[in-house]
Amino acid sequence: MWVLVIVFLLLLAMGMPIAYILGVVAVVGISQLGSIPLITVVQKMFTGLNSFTLLAVPLFVLAANIMNRGKISEKLIEFSDGVVGHFAGGLAYTNVLVSMLFAGISGSSQADTAGIGKILIPGMIKEGYSKETSVGVTAASSTIGIIIPPSIPMVVYSSVAGASIGALFLGGIVPGILIGLGQMFIIWMGNKKYHYPKHERLTFKKMLRLTLVSVPALLTPVIIIGGVSAGICTATESACVACIYALILGVFVFKTITLKDAKPLLLDTLKVSGASLFALATANALGQLLSYYNVNQMVGSFFTSNLNNKFAFLIAVILFYLFLGTFMDAIPAMILFVPVLLPVATSFGISAVQLGLIIVITLAVGQVTPPYGLCLLIAGKIGNMPVHKAFVAVAPYIAVSVVVVTIIAFFPDIAFGIPKLLQPTWF
Secondary structure: OHHHHHHHHHHHHOOOOHHHHHHHHHHHHHHHHOOOOOHHHHHHHHHHHOOOHHHHHHHHHHHHHHHHHOOHHHHHHHHHHHHHOOOOOHHHHHHHHHHHHHHHHHOOHHHHHHHHHHHHHHHHHHOOOOHHHHHHHHHHHHHHHHOOOOOHHHHHHHHHHOOOHHHHHHHHHHHHHHHHHHHHHHHHHHHHHHOOOOOOOOOHHHHHHHHHHHHHHHHHHHHHHHHHHOOOOOHHHHHHHHHHHHHHHHHHHOOOOOHHHHHHHHHHHHHHHHHHHHHHHHHHHHHHHHHHOOHHHHHHHHHHHHOOOHHHHHHHHHHHHHHHHOOOOHHHHHHHHHHHHHHHHHHOOOOHHHHHHHHHHHHHHHHHOOOOOHHHHHHHHHOOOOHHHHHHHHHHHHHHHHHHHHHHHHOOHHHHHHHHHHOHHHO
């Protein structure tokens, strides 16, 4: 067992992508057992992907790519700037608000960072914001992308834990809004010291025109969440509807997408979703290996024997996933340990939906914590800033997410109050 730990840490230190590390460790571990054929690794990888629910992953990525390439995200930026741009620090507020709106379309934090960051980071620096503020706000706000539905990690968690995807989607709305408002509060506090610039307030006529132009894009999350919540379609079907709707907007409404965009759109979607799904596959293979070594039972017994109430358990889960998020993507982190933690959570009276929401919010923090934090790396690269400086800039916003997830752990009705009224049978 220790050989596997050493191999894992060595490959991680060498900078190998986590998906490949999981696969290598699975192969090395299975080969050591002797009695188990190596073909088991490949079989478990394919089994892990054999799910209709997981088809939502590439479809949501495609929808986000269509929105970005069709410049629909730019319409959302213009609308957000019209709403909050006239306040001091307006472009920073715009950054957070557009991330909240874009989260309702993409389901991916990285898509948010790449698509919106390319526009707003240079724009904020040009207006006089420091690089630290520009990169920090962009990286932190993009983490909302996997909290406000639709959310790719929520889809994966639903597949692993058997939790209602509709309940997870509805439960993510309030925490996502709270995190966005908390980030805006950090910007407001910073404005007292740095006196950020503001834009001219738009006239009612201009704002009305901008709203009308943005309405088609703003309807996307309503269609996705409404379809799932009303039971009209599954998460996978809603992702397909989102792609079709985004394509209609790009081709016929805004006329920003042409036939020549099809190839780069599909290639980019395959690259992004392929990386996520490959990580899921190798994590599934490694999970099988851990079961051979009884690691699942060891972790489960640790939580049950050392934690005697549900609040201590939830705090331990938050700390555990904060640690995992620093070097592991959300998908393998859930595949490997949710099956272990879920029975313990159930024994404490914690629902699968509440546990999933807590895990997803906590892993969103991992998107901006080095060495793995992909959103931090993307934003830092756009702003030409070293990772260590970017992390210092994003630290106050991380605190907001930690506070919100702790509140949800202790007071779950804050997240589930409204969803329980809409769909009481899900909770």
